[in-house]
Amino acid sequence: MLELDVRRRQGDFNLDVRLSAGPGVTALYGRSGSGKTSVINMVAGLARPDEGVIRVDGRMLFDSRAGIDLAPEARRLGYVFQEHRLFPHLSVRGNLEFGERLLPGSERTQSFDKVVQLLGIEHLLDRRPARLSGGEKQRVAIGRALLASPRILLMDEPLAALDPARKAELLPFIAQLARQFGVPILYVSHSMDEVLRLADTLALMDGGAVAASGPLESLMGDPGLRPLTGRYEAGAVIAAVVAGHDAGFGISRLAFDGGTLIVGRSELAVGAKVRVRIHARDVAIAIEAPERVSIRNVLPASVVSVAAADAFLVDVVLACGATRLWVQITALAQAQLNLMPGMRVHALIKALTIARGDVASVD
Amino acid sequence: MFTLTPLEIEALRLSLLVSFWAVAASLPFGVGCAWVLARLDFPGKAVVDGIIHLPLVLPPVVVGYGLLVVLGRRGVVGAWLHDWFGITLAFTWKGAAVASAVIAFPLMVRAIRLALEGVDRGLEQAARTLGCGPVRTFWSVTLPLMLPGVLTGVILGFARSLSEFGATITFVSNIPGETRTLPIALYALTQVPGGDEAAFRLCVISVVVAFAALLASEFLARRVQARLKG
Structure with missing residues (x-):
C-alpha cells in the first residue's frame, strides 16, 4: 500500500499530488508533461519533494516535517525504467542477481527460478544485455527489479520505447506480474490501450495533480472525466x-x-x-x-x-x-x-x- | 644480437620504476579529482580545474623548481616530511616519481574525467533503486563502466612519465643509479664527445618501450570494450 501526499516545484510547474495505490495495478495516466514521471521518481527517492509525506506499507519513506528522506537504496522499491537501464558490463544473470545479492536471504520474497521461468528468460542468462532484443531487455529489467523483493514495483512507461510487436509480446507478462508475484504495481503510462489492459485502479493526472482516481471501470464510464481520458477513447x-x-x-x-x-x-x-x-x-x-x-x-x-x-x-x-x-x-x-x-x-x-x-x- | 649495457639496463630499470610508481601513486587521486570535476559543482571549480591542468602548460622546469622549493630538504613540506617521517624526496628516485606524477597528472585526469562523464547516470540510479549504496554503486557500476578511460589515463600517464625530463632533472638532478632515467641518461650522453652511438641506442630503447606501452593499451582497451559489447 502506497500513500503519497507531496508538493514539488519544478521551474514554472507545480506538482501537488495525493495518491494511494493498493494491491494490483494502479495506473497513473496523463499527457506527457503532466508530472507522472516526477511522481514515480519521488516515490523511488530519485527526486525530492519540497514537502509532504510518502509512506509504503505504513513505513515512512519521506516526511518533510520529521526530516525523513530515505535514500533510494533504503526504500526497497523496484523500478522499471522506460529505457531498460541494464548494466552492460554484467551478464543477464549478473543483472538479475544485482539487487537480490544485496538482500539477506531472509528478506528475499521472490525466487530466482520462478521469476526467470515466468519471464521466459532462462535461455538468456549467460548473454550480455547488448545481445538482447528490446523486449528481452525489458523482461530482464523487470526480473531484476522483482528479484530485489520490492514492496512496490514502479514502472515508468516500460513499453514506450518498444515497437508494437514487442509491446504485444510484453503486455501479457506485465499483466501477470501483480497477481503472480503479489507485488502492487504503480504503472505510469500515456497509452490508454495499456492502461485498459493492465490497470485495476486508475489515477488521472492533469497539470501536476491527480484529478480523479478510482476503479478503472467507474472512471472510464464517466463522461465528466472525458477531457482527461481522451476524446478518442470516449x-x-x-x-x-x-x-x-x-x-x-x-x-x-x-x-x-x-x-x-x-x-x-x-x-x-x-x-x-x-x-x-x-x-x-x-x-x-x-x-x-x-x-x-x-x-x-x-x-x-x-x-x-x-x-x-x-x-x-x-x-x-x-x-x-x-x-x-x-x-x-x-x-x-x-x-x-x-x-x-x-x-x-x-x-x-x-x-x-x-x-x-x-x-x-x-x- | 642487441644486448643492453649495464648503463642502459640501469636507466631502463629506473625509468620503469619511476613511471610505475608515478602512475600507481597518483591514480587514486586522479580518479578522485576526475570525479570531483565531473560530478560536483562548487564555487571556485574553475580555479581547481586550472591548478590541476597547470603542469600541462607550464614549462616542466618551472614545475621542477617549484617542487624543489616546496618538497626540497629545506622546503616547507619537504622539511616536515624529512623530520617526521624520514622521507627525502629531493635527489632520490622517489622525487623523480613525484615530478613525473605531477607532470602526468592532468593528462590522466582528463582521460578519466571524460570516461566518467560518459557513464550513464541512469545506470547508477538503477543500482540505487536496487538497494545499492552510493559507494558500492561506484565500485560495482561506475568504475567498471569507465574502465576503458581509466586505462587510457594510466597509459597516457605512464608514457608521459617515461618521457619526463625537465621537471625531473631540476628537482632530483642526474644521479646515476638513483635518478638517471632514460631521457636524462640520453641527455647526458649527448653532452659528452663520442657518445653518439650510445645515445642512439638509448633512443631506440625509448621508442621500443613507448611503442610497447601504446600497443598494450590498445590491446587492453579493445578487450574491455569487447566485454561491454558482449
Whole structure:
C-alpha cells in the first residue's frame, strides 16, 4: 500500500499530488508533461519533494516535517525504467542477481527460478544485455527489479520505447506480474490501450495533480472525466466473463452484470475474465425494443444522466444492471427523444463494433 | 644480437620504476579529482580545474623548481616530511616519481574525467533503486563502466612519465643509479664527445618501450570494450 501526499516545484510547474495505490495495478495516466514521471521518481527517492509525506506499507519513506528522506537504496522499491537501464558490463544473470545479492536471504520474497521461468528468460542468462532484443531487455529489467523483493514495483512507461510487436509480446507478462508475484504495481503510462489492459485502479493526472482516481471501470464510464481520458477513447469499460463461443456464426458471448453481450469471435477460453471497451459513439438508444433488427445486442437499461458534451453532442449514461454504459448521441436525437434520468430505454450495440482489440483478458 | 649495457639496463630499470610508481601513486587521486570535476559543482571549480591542468602548460622546469622549493630538504613540506617521517624526496628516485606524477597528472585526469562523464547516470540510479549504496554503486557500476578511460589515463600517464625530463632533472638532478632515467641518461650522453652511438641506442630503447606501452593499451582497451559489447 502506497500513500503519497507531496508538493514539488519544478521551474514554472507545480506538482501537488495525493495518491494511494493498493494491491494490483494502479495506473497513473496523463499527457506527457503532466508530472507522472516526477511522481514515480519521488516515490523511488530519485527526486525530492519540497514537502509532504510518502509512506509504503505504513513505513515512512519521506516526511518533510520529521526530516525523513530515505535514500533510494533504503526504500526497497523496484523500478522499471522506460529505457531498460541494464548494466552492460554484467551478464543477464549478473543483472538479475544485482539487487537480490544485496538482500539477506531472509528478506528475499521472490525466487530466482520462478521469476526467470515466468519471464521466459532462462535461455538468456549467460548473454550480455547488448545481445538482447528490446523486449528481452525489458523482461530482464523487470526480473531484476522483482528479484530485489520490492514492496512496490514502479514502472515508468516500460513499453514506450518498444515497437508494437514487442509491446504485444510484453503486455501479457506485465499483466501477470501483480497477481503472480503479489507485488502492487504503480504503472505510469500515456497509452490508454495499456492502461485498459493492465490497470485495476486508475489515477488521472492533469497539470501536476491527480484529478480523479478510482476503479478503472467507474472512471472510464464517466463522461465528466472525458477531457482527461481522451476524446478518442470516449466510451465505457465493462467487466465480463467469456460465456461461450459459436464457431458456426463466428461470434462469442460475454456475460456481464446487466445481460449478455454478443461480440465478434474471441480467442479467449470460456470462463476467462475480460474487460470490454464499448465506444460511446457505437451505442444507440431506443425508447422501445425494436423488433426484427440486425443489431444483436439489445439491452434493457435506464437513463442515469443526460448532459451536453458540446453544442451538437449529448452524453448519456445508462445503467444496465450494475454496469454503466456511456452513450453519445446527437443533439438532434436528444431533441426528438427527450431522454431524462430515470427513463426505461434499450441500449443497442452492434456486435461488429466491438473489435477483438476491445476485449482484453484480465487474468 | 642487441644486448643492453649495464648503463642502459640501469636507466631502463629506473625509468620503469619511476613511471610505475608515478602512475600507481597518483591514480587514486586522479580518479578522485576526475570525479570531483565531473560530478560536483562548487564555487571556485574553475580555479581547481586550472591548478590541476597547470603542469600541462607550464614549462616542466618551472614545475621542477617549484617542487624543489616546496618538497626540497629545506622546503616547507619537504622539511616536515624529512623530520617526521624520514622521507627525502629531493635527489632520490622517489622525487623523480613525484615530478613525473605531477607532470602526468592532468593528462590522466582528463582521460578519466571524460570516461566518467560518459557513464550513464541512469545506470547508477538503477543500482540505487536496487538497494545499492552510493559507494558500492561506484565500485560495482561506475568504475567498471569507465574502465576503458581509466586505462587510457594510466597509459597516457605512464608514457608521459617515461618521457619526463625537465621537471625531473631540476628537482632530483642526474644521479646515476638513483635518478638517471632514460631521457636524462640520453641527455647526458649527448653532452659528452663520442657518445653518439650510445645515445642512439638509448633512443631506440625509448621508442621500443613507448611503442610497447601504446600497443598494450590498445590491446587492453579493445578487450574491455569487447566485454561491454558482449
